[in-house]
Amino acid sequence: MANPGSLLRSRSLRKTQVRTSILQLMMENKIAMSERELEKLLNNQCDRVTIYRTLHTFLEKGLVHKVLDGQGSTKYALCHHDCSAEGEHHHDHVHFRCTHCEETTCLEHVSIPHVNLPQGYQAAEVNLLFEGLCPKCRQ
């Protein structure tokens, strides 16, 4: 189940060069990536617009999620474990942005504790972002 082809098939998406490469990259590098970073990693062989559209498609199908790290461009990362397309999607995301190396990592094994919201608020999704120094940059 952990290869680009089967992931694409599981969402009824056509298996193309670009989609396969992007999934591959996201599976290797476990950090959140922006369109620009992907473009570079793909050696500019692939059109910018295609990458944007691919990311949108993946988002729609629940293969990736947006990562909010407060920097210029939007980043995306693979969804793990229980993710599935719209509806039963796993809606808790925890990320750590290193202010030194600027990398944003998904902290898969950290779970968000329950928080009591004020009366009337109904949350469907939760994002938790830490900022500081990652193990590599802390030395």
Added chain:
Amino acid sequence: MANPGSLLRSRSLRKTQVRTSILQLMMENKIAMSERELEKLLNNQCDRVTIYRTLHTFLEKGLVHKVLDGQGSTKYALCHHDCSAEGEHHHDHVHFRCTHCEETTCLEHVSIPHVNLPQGYQAAEVNLLFEGLCPKCRQ
């Protein structure tokens, strides 16, 4: 202490028309606002660039904080209580974005519970974002 003038004075910022208006708006509407929204609320009487620069200045001086709500443009909101300029700034922010009315509200009275990060991570700042329906839109 809760008026634009004294806030500006407390950070050694000159009291200008634009700064006063923006602070006023942020104090009235307790939601996070983008440059564009401020521009509209100010009836386009004020240059876009000035608003951007004002927000940067406020951010630097610890009067506002960035709000990550995963939408197009960056939003900002007033800092409350113990905020002060760089260094002792209050670094926990909790927000709720309503997917219906698109408003992002600061949940001032919700505090982020302690979370154990994996070995080696050192967090200086935490952001928690909920997305779902706000009391108004839930009916």
Added chain:
DNA sequence: GTTTATGCAAATTCTTTGCAATACT
């Protein structure tokens, strides 16, 4: 053979920079 994805050109939106004019203390 259809349907869907890609590439290219170009438009939009968001944000930043430089410089001269203006407002603040």
Added chain:
DNA sequence: AGTATTGCAAAGAATTTGCATAAAC
């Protein structure tokens, strides 16, 4: 008067849209 802020013009990113071509099923 002197310094910080504003407005305008313009540049630079990030992101989207339309349409013809190419690839997938």
